[in-house]
Amino acid sequence: MNVLVWAAVVVIGGAGSVLRFYADGLVSAAAGRDFPYGTMVINVSGAVILGLLSGLALTPSQSLLLGTAAIGSYTTFSTWMLETQRLTEERQYRKAVLNIVVSLALGIAAAALGRLIGMHL
Amino acid sequence: MNEDCLKLTSYFGERQRTASNGFAADALLDLYGRQGIATSILLRGVEGFGAGQHLRTDRSESLSHDLPLTAVAVDARSRIEALLEPTVDLLRSGLVTLERARLLTGDLETVAPDEAPDEETKLTVYVGRQERVYRVPAFVAVCDLLHRRGIAGATALLGVDGTAHGERERAAFFSRNAATPMMVIAVGSGAKIARVLPELGGLLRQPLLTLERVRICKRDGEQLCRPPMAAESRAGADETQLPVAHKLMVYTSEGALHDGQPIHRAIVRRLRAAGISGATTQRGMWGFHGDHPPHGDRLLQLGRHVPAVTIVIDTPERIQVAFDLIEDLTAEQGLVTCETVPLTRQKPVGARRV
Numbered sequence: 001m002n003v004l005v006w007a008a009v010v011v012i013g014g015a016g017s018v019l020r021f022y023a024d025g026l027v028s029a030a031a032g033r034d035f036p037y038g039t040m041v042i043n044v045s046g047a048v049i050l051g052l053l054s055g056l057a058l059t060p061s062q063s064l065l066l067g068t069a070a071i072g073s074y075t076t077f078s079t080w081m082l083e084t085q086r087l088t089e090e091r092q093y094r095k096a097v098l099n100i101v102v103s104l105a106l107g108i109a110a111a112a113l114g115r116l117i118g119m120h121l
Numbered sequence: 122m123n124e125d126c127l128k129l130t131s132y133f134g135e136r137q138r139t140a141s142n143g144f145a146a147d148a149l150l151d152l153y154g155r156q157g158i159a160t161s162i163l164l165r166g167v168e169g170f171g172a173g174q175h176l177r178t179d180r181s182e183s184l185s186h187d188l189p190l191t192a193v194a195v196d197a198r199s200r201i202e203a204l205l206e207p208t209v210d211l212l213r214s215g216l217v218t219l220e221r222a223r224l225l226t227g228d229l230e231t232v233a234p235d236e237a238p239d240e241e242t243k244l245t246v247y248v249g250r251q252e253r254v255y256r257v258p259a260f261v262a263v264c265d266l267l268h269r270r271g272i273a274g275a276t277a278l279l280g281v282d283g284t285a286h287g288e289r290e291r292a293a294f295f296s297r298n299a300a301t302p303m304m305v306i307a308v309g310s311g312a313k314i315a316r317v318l319p320e321l322g323g324l325l326r327q328p329l330l331t332l333e334r335v336r337i338c339k340r341d342g343e344q345l346c347r348p349p350m351a352a353e354s355r356a357g358a359d360e361t362q363l364p365v366a367h368k369l370m371v372y373t374s375e376g377a378l379h380d381g382q383p384i385h386r387a388i389v390r391r392l393r394a395a396g397i398s399g400a401t402t403q404r405g406m407w408g409f410h411g412d413h414p415p416h417g418d419r420l421l422q423l424g425r426h427v428p429a430v431t432i433v434i435d436t437p438e439r440i441q442v443a444f445d446l447i448e449d450l451t452a453e454q455g456l457v458t459c460e461t462v463p464l465t466r467q468k469p470v471g472a473r474r475v
Contacts, residue, residue: 024183028181028184033176033180034180038181038183039181039183079183083182086179089423089424089425090386092381
């Protein structure tokens with residue numbers, strides 16, 4: 001672990017959150033804003049990639065950069081929770097429950113799929 | 122002070138920048154602070170769109186960094202007229218309106234009742250965020266008084282910046298923000314509002330409020346009148362030679378749903394789909410409508426219990442269309458008022474100046 005790796009974590013982490021910002025904008029513009037599709041697509045796609053990475057044999061530094069820095073900053077638990085809470089604020093209870101249940105189901109499936117792909121690469 | 126004043130209102134986006142690359146909202150309120158404007162307030166909306174039809178909404182967290190803003194400044198005619206040019210210059214896009222208002226400060230005992238007390242009146246009371254009246258927040262005390270005196274409804278909106286009695290009061294993260302302005306908007310008959318004024322004067326240490334004439338178009342599902350046609354409103358308009366638009370204000374509640382979503386969301390979506398020039402929704406933090414006692418959020422809750430106000434501005438002809446669209450969404454509840462507003466500018470980019 002050297003300074004270079006940590007510097008790379010900072011840069012890659014920043015890039016991941018910028019990517020999330022734009023991906024959320026694109027998905028929301030395409031799919032509408034009545035349901036937080038943007039965050040769901042981000043979290044599910046992040047789960048596929050993290051699953052895939054975990055299936056690969058990476059060095060600790062690689063895993064830190066790709067897993068923690070890139071995927072860690074790209075995906076977001078807090079936004080998922082806040083958007084669910086906002087749905088309940090506006091009495092969109094069905095959508096709030098769907099946001100939790102569908103994200104969980106798709107997320108676990110995505111991680112498993114990513115892992116499967118990773119192990120066959 | 123009790124004088125004929127002007128109210129300058131600007132509607133624009135939060136991330137809009139000025140020619141010198143600062144945020145337009147900061148530059149505008151800096152200007153109002155420098156000029157010592159009697160009262161001004163910057164409100165952050167929850168959803169809205171302008172002539173460019175670009176929807177700004179707080180629905181998605183990542184995209185909540187560019188919400189619709191409304192900046193209101195009220196002062197003596199000459200002072201507001203002096204602000205007009207710089208305000209329009211600062212804003213690259215957005216809408217600027219100039220309305221007449223009566224500004225009342227100081228001793229409200231001496232306020233003469235309005236010339237035509239039968240007319241419906243919109244009362245706006247400006248208070249500080251932490252201002253207290255007999256140990257109760259001032260906006261709560263004001264809403265309570267208005268409710269007891271039979272005013273049709275009131276909504277308290279939280280400002281994030283502004284001036285009060287000429288002093289800049291900007292909300293900051295590490296601050297009590299005691300004097301950051303809030304506004305309580307109430308609508309009722311002129312006679313009832315006139316009666317409540319001396320009481321407000323007794324309640325508030327430094328009362329600052331405005332009176333404007335409005336028409337109540339609809340209340341709790343009952344249509345009282347339609348917005349006027351273009352020819353009718355020209356007669357009652359200001360003597361300014363500005364083009365006249367109409368402004369609808371729709372007071373609803375966060376808990377009032379249409380087709381599973383809050384009425385204000387449905388209104389904004391529907392108006393945007395119909396190509397109306399612009400609408401902005403503000404979420405209040407306290408208020409009442411009709412017989413319900415004033416209410417706001419509770420400590421433990423899922424759904425919110427706050428009021429919402431949606432402002433729609435367009436040409437008199439298109440406001441007729443907007444009113445028909447809103448009509449259907451306010452079949453059971455909500456208060457819809459109409460006002461005539463002279464426009465000073467309405468262009469997305471490359472302003473057409475009038």
